[in-house]
Amino acid sequence: MLDKTYILAIESSCDDTSASVIQNEQILSNVVANQEIHAKYGGVVPELASRAHQQNILPVVETALREANINKEQLHAIAFTQGPGLMGSLLVGTSFAKSMALALDIPLLAINHMQAHILAHFIDDANDIKPNFPFLCLTISGGHTQIVKVNDFFNMEILGETIDDAVGEAYDKTAKILGLPYPGGPLIDKYAKTGLPVYKFTKPKVKAHHFSFSGLKTGILYFLQKQVKENPNFINENIENICASVQNTIAEILMDKLKTIVKETGITQVAIAGGVSANSEIRKRLAHAQKHFGWTTFIPKFEYTTDNAAMIAITAYQKFKLGLIEDQSITANPRLKVDV
Known part of the structure; x- marks a missing residue:
């Protein structure tokens, strides 16, 4: 194995174009270009996302190399997100990475x-500190809600997942009902910090270790419709308490499932990952679990929670060490599973 391995990683699964350069486990650069155009549509528009990736990918890659203070001839490999994600977005990153690897x-x-x-x-x-195998990971984002048993770097098993909507989607749809701009999840988190969870929402009953957030969204909608009918200013007058109540319910749903799986598996090393792992209430609940239940918890830095190429780079380094490289026939896979 080389003393210093430099890998350029590209992430383009949804609406963020990102490039990162890693030297072994050390991130030298992690550049992210956001796409603000989706805000006025209340969600990601796939066609607009892929077009923006085409515009952003070259300057993002150039910036990542410059910030890492290396040139492309020093790279030992190129990595890219194969999936899951939006097909058009994935194809931009896949095509660019394949072309660059071929040229170099x-x-x-x-x-x-x-x-x-x-x-x-x-x-x-x-x-x-780093997790030891095996550990559990609650992976929560706009598109996914899963509890994964991580046996090794590339040996993972889904123990529970959402049967309908992801937790991030529940946050964003609730924010839309409240009249908050997209993405609404961070705004609910912000308002919740100064509110109290005074309103109760029914938690969905789902078999085994799975999740459901569709019914919760409907329950929130009906609750607000009833309150607004009685008081048209209800949302504006109670926004902090509404957000605190929604956030409390979601955190309880996630933690209840996690506690059950920890008890059943006996695995007390627990991590969180994905964009919603930036949520302050979920982080607080996990820190509480470490203190009161004896778990060892792993809460990532904020810059490593949302979609970013640094996480692609560290995964690529582990694959590179094992010699798990691809040929030019590889294609994007928008429905790729974590436990492949």
């Missing part, structure tokens, strides 16, 4: 986006 005559590494969220914990500065 260096290995190509296809990365599972969901595995990368989990393996972000192995970035050099992600945590003071």
Whole structure:
């Protein structure tokens, strides 16, 4: 194995174009270009996302190389997000990575986006300590809600997942009902900090270790419609308490399932990953579990929670060490599973 391995990683699964350069486990650069155009539509528009990726990918890659203070000839491999994600967005990153690897005559590494969220914990500065295998990871984002048993870097097992909507979607749809702009999840978190969870919402009853957030969204909608009918200013007058109540319910749903799985498996190393793992209430609940239940918890830095190429880079480094490289026939897979 080389003393210093430099890998360029590209992430383009949804609406963020990102590039990162890693030297072994150390991130040298992690550049992200956001797409603000989707805000006025209240969600990501796939066609607009892929067009923006085409505009952003070259300057993002150039910036990542410049910030890492290396040139492309020093790279040992190119990595890209193969899936899951939006097909058009994935194709931009896939095509660019394949072309660059071919031009430089260096290995190509296809990365599972969901595995990368989990393996972000192995970035050099992600945590003071790294998880030991096996550990559990609650992976929560706009498109996914899963509890994964991580047996090794590329041996993962889904123990529970959403049967309908993801938790991030529940946050954003609730925010839309409240009249908050997209993305609404961070705004609900912000308002909840100064509110109290005075309103109760029914938690869905789902078999085994799975989740459901569709019914919760409907319950919130009906509750607000009833209150607004009685008081048209109800939302504006109670926005902090509404957000605190929604956030409390979601955090309880997630933690209840996690506690059950910890008890059943006996695995007390627990991590969170994905964009919604930036949520302050979920982080607080996990820290509480470490203090009161004896868990060892792993909470990533904020910059490694949302979609970013650093998590693709650390996963690529682990694959590179194992010699798990791809040929030019590799294609994007928008429905790739974490436990492949």
